[in-house]
Amino acid sequence: MGDFNQAVILDSIRRSEAGLSRVELAGSAGLAAQTVSNICRRLLDTGLIMEAGKETSGPGKPRTILRLDPKGMFAVGVHIDPATTSFAIVDAIGTVLLAREIPTDLAGPPDAAVGAMGGIIRTLITESGVEQGRIAGVGVATPGPVDAASGAVVAPPHMPGWNRVFLRDILAEETGLPVVMDKDVTAAAVAELWTGTTGCASNFIYVYMGTGIGAGLVLGDEVVRGSSGNVGEIGHIITDPDGPECDCGRRGCVKVTCMPQTLLAEARSLGLLPPAESPNPVARPDELALLAQLAADGDEQATGILTRSAARMSGAVSALTNLLDVDQVVFGGPFWPALSEIYLAEVPGHLERYSVTNDVHSVSVVGTRVCTGEEAFGAACLVMEKTFGPSAGQLLLDPKPQR
The missing domain is CATH 3.30.420.40 (ATPase, nucleotide binding domain)
Incomplete structure (x- = not known):
């Protein structure tokens, strides 16, 4: 219980950009003032937090503001x-x-x-x-x-x-x-939770657009990992029953309709990009950026590849949002910047049509707050x-x- 209470105090201080006083911490954490004081003294002694000046609000003594010490850990x-x-x-x-x-x-x-x-x-x-x-x-x-x-x-x-x-x-x-x-x-x-503030969604799906595609899940401000730590393997959700054949034996899975490698292969087959240097090349973000630039410049075939990808991905994501009843979908990963313009234009409309909770709450679609290249x-x-x-x-x- 002591470890949990300390984690609650640390997390509260971390989430407040301006810092918090001991009185505010006691109120937000629902802990006794003496308990908060003891925990804060211990954290100050170990250098994890620091005193960052005083604040006056109403009558009484000024309150000492506590913040994380950047050099503490x-x-x-x-x-x-x-x-x-x-x-x-x-x-x-x-x-x-x-x-x-x-x-x-x-x-x-x-x-x-x-x-x-x-x-x-x-x-x-x-x-x-x-x-x-x-x-x-x-x-x-x-x-x-x-x-x-x-x-x-x-x-x-x-x-x-x-x-x-x-x-x-x-x-x-x-x-x-x-x-x-x-x-x-x-x-x-x-990382999305870590960079967020108390105002961000507490329940969201994180769709990771990397060499492969997967999903992370946050419910009640806690990351859900599953029984073996492998939650979010969405590669074999079917997005297009008439799509290409997958190595699982079915057709139109995320793996063969939405992955960057698949999009680049389609672009090469149409002559939009130079031929691959090897039979099974690993997709690179700069290659997908070239395809996205062609779409931005008005190339209809490039636009079609990315728009179809957004529609298919929306089908897979809607299965997750309807099952888990989350408030938000966050897209990110190294390939996200190239996809962001078309996905943010296309995916919200698809999700609105597919959602079964429209009369209760909407599902927002956003890009990650974490900078690309900082995986x-x-x-x-x-x-x-x-x-x-x-x-x-x-x-x-x-x-x-x-x-």
């Missing part, structure tokens, strides 16, 4: 994509201090590639000048599926040979730091969530008490 983020792996060091208020990006090594043994990532993390920490004792951990965002219990990635698409690679253990050994691992779509949803920031937010985020799971007793 740091996190390292690692985002693994089939094309690139990105790294970032982030402070307690979400400022990216240092970032780096390398091509993902798919040619050599996966264990060796992950070990090399550990070396890059150590180098970044040294270059940043941050004391290792102030780094709370390393967050790793990876394509799914994952085995959350063992900290392994399990045969992700487009990453041949990466079957049961124990990312968490390898990086923990290489860096000497705690490691949190999660799916890239889940990390993106965590490693989302991975670092996994560490922030573990440190700052109050979770109802913290209140559960161990079902298997130690004897």
